Amino acid sequence: MSKRKIQDSPVEDTERKKISTRDRSLYLDTINRKILDFDYEKVCCISLSSTNIYGCLVCNKYFRGRSMDSECFLHSINDDHHVFVNFDTLSFHILPENYQLDEQTASSLDDIRQQINPTYKDLKDIYHDTSLKRDLAGREYRPGFIGLSNFGANDYSNVILQVLAHVPPLRDYLLLYPEKLHKTKLVGKLSLLVRKMYSPNLFKSHLSAHELMQYVSSSTNKRFSLHHESEPKDFLMWLFNSMHKELVSELQNNLISSIFQGKVELPSGKSKFWMLTLTLPSVTLFKDGAKLEIPQVALEDLLAAKKYKIAKAPQFLTLYIKRKDDTQKIAGVNGSNINPTVVKFNPLQLKVDTHVYKLIANVVYSSGQNENYSLESENQAHYKIQVLDEVRNEWLEIDDLKVKPIEKDLLFLNQTYLQFWQKIA
Ligand SMILES: [Zn+2]
Missing domain, CATH: 3.90.70.10 (Cysteine proteinases)
Incomplete structure (x- = not known):
């Protein structure tokens, strides 16, 4: 009880925020872009459920999530993977702490959103760009x-x-x-x-x-x-x-x-x-x-x-x-x-x-x-x-x-x- 009171004090709160910001960026370092692909049917690899599906950005598996009894939540604890993307909203979530990345942090992951759901403003490049591109492996x-x-x-x-x-x-x-x-x-x-x-x-x-x-x-x-x-x-x-x-x-x-x-x-x-x-x-x-x-x-x-x-x-x-x-x-x-x-x-x-x-x-x-x-x-x-x-x-x-x-x-x-x-x- 007394412990909780201390944590809620303003000083401790600031301290906690600092830690969580650091954790957050540490977690983002665990994202493994080279193995990510979002081509598979969005179903939970354990429950086979097809609603409310998240992708693990560390191992590329899909899970139902993110309540405490969800496959996604359990995956975060059992496998120590923490960064997930919601396929419907393209929002990013940290588990098991269960918070959503703010939009500013999330914008550093826009390249991942573009993999999941690429969009085009116009067709200029489609009709004129003759260049070849390279993937993450340099191909x-x-x-x-x-x-x-x-x-x-x-x-x-x-x-x-x-x-x-x-x-x-x-x-x-x-x-x-x-x-x-x-x-x-x-x-x-x-x-x-x-x-x-x-x-x-x-x-x-x-x-x-x-x-x-x-x-x-x-x-x-x-x-x-x-x-x-x-x-x-x-x-x-x-x-x-x-x-x-x-x-x-x-x-x-x-x-x-x-x-x-x-x-x-x-x-x-x-x-x-x-x-x-x-x-x-x-x-x-x-x-x-x-x-x-x-x-x-x-x-x-x-x-x-x-x-x-x-x-x-x-x-x-x-x-x-x-x-x-x-x-x-x-x-x-x-x-x-x-x-x-x-x-x-x-x-x-x-x-x-x-x-x-x-x-x-x-x-x-x-x-x-x-x-x-x-x-x-x-x-x-x-x-x-x-x-x-x-x-x-x-x-x-x-x-x-x-x-x-x-x-x-x-x-x-x-x-x-x-x-x-x-x-x-
Ligand atoms: Zn994983």
């Missing part, structure tokens, strides 16, 4: 062209998320208006991922779409997840439809259809489309030791063969080249059922009716280290993406985490799967 990276982790089977979704991050009108909207998107769960999470991808201040020069994909997995009853292969084009169609629905119902915004949707003229009338499907001539290759001749076909011929009558040309045209044919086994290339026909095209110009398009992204089957397919089974394919960096006028290939430049003139040599063309005339 160079190009903002916007960031490798995404593969958890075992999600290269199919990584390539699609990369595409969406490189369609300028969609990208710009996702970068500039996160506050409008707080009601949109799917588009809001995509916005967060894309804002991280373009950050010039990344702690680590790679990211993961874990948080977005966990949401997708639960809202599709695991139809699309990190752990099961799917067709990229199926994931894309689901995304187009789901994002469109969400933006229309929450914000009365038809951005997605205005960018990607076109109309074709059919005998039965006009029909909307998100994507045009192209079929390859069938080939049969034999593994007889002889040199295999891989057929070549021009993309414009494939389009012409379909006799599509375009009633409304989309701003961004999505082409799907169907290479898997379940009815016809293509023997030869390591037992794969992927049609190896080379589709030739000019990335600078594709004529569709009276319109002219240029290529901005090319999703291809990845053939691994050697020239042959290194597919573990015939049903398991691996995808990578080639994407245009307009500001530097160069093409980059992104294969999960790996990012490297690629010659524009060599793009067609790959087993093209999906292409994204921008209307220029």
Whole structure:
């Protein structure tokens, strides 16, 4: 009792403040930026709760917190870690003492806030800055062209998320208006991922779409997840439809259809489309030791063969080249059922009716280290993406985490799967 009285005296109080200020800065020294990443779904690693989640800035684990019986509080005592960030408010808290850092102290951690929730005032740098940046380990990276982790089977979704991050009108909207998107769960999470991808201040020069994909997995009853292969084009169609629905119902915004949707003229009338499907001539290759001749076909011929009558040309045209044919086994290339026909095209110009398009992204089957397919089974394919960096006028290939430049003139040599063309005339 008497002890408490002494502590409450003004002199002791000042003394206590001094100590706590010193402790506070000591605690801030324990923050380990090099291991921090905020890409994971915000759930408590012990209780699996998803509300009121804090990140430990010492060990990068997430906990529910911060009352005395919370996982976060116990972590601070058991592991002697003391600095936590609240993911909803971006406020910083010291535990177990349980006080919030004042705004002046917290502003010294603004770089951490920018990792959690990057924001953009304008798009000047996006459209003009040609520079490479460095992460905390000194690795160079190009903002916007960031490798995404593969958890075992999600290269199919990584390539699609990369595409969406490189369609300028969609990208710009996702970068500039996160506050409008707080009601949109799917588009809001995509916005967060894309804002991280373009950050010039990344702690680590790679990211993961874990948080977005966990949401997708639960809202599709695991139809699309990190752990099961799917067709990229199926994931894309689901995304187009789901994002469109969400933006229309929450914000009365038809951005997605205005960018990607076109109309074709059919005998039965006009029909909307998100994507045009192209079929390859069938080939049969034999593994007889002889040199295999891989057929070549021009993309414009494939389009012409379909006799599509375009009633409304989309701003961004999505082409799907169907290479898997379940009815016809293509023997030869390591037992794969992927049609190896080379589709030739000019990335600078594709004529569709009276319109002219240029290529901005090319999703291809990845053939691994050697020239042959290194597919573990015939049903398991691996995808990578080639994407245009307009500001530097160069093409980059992104294969999960790996990012490297690629010659524009060599793009067609790959087993093209999906292409994204921008209307220029
Ligand atoms: Zn910790």
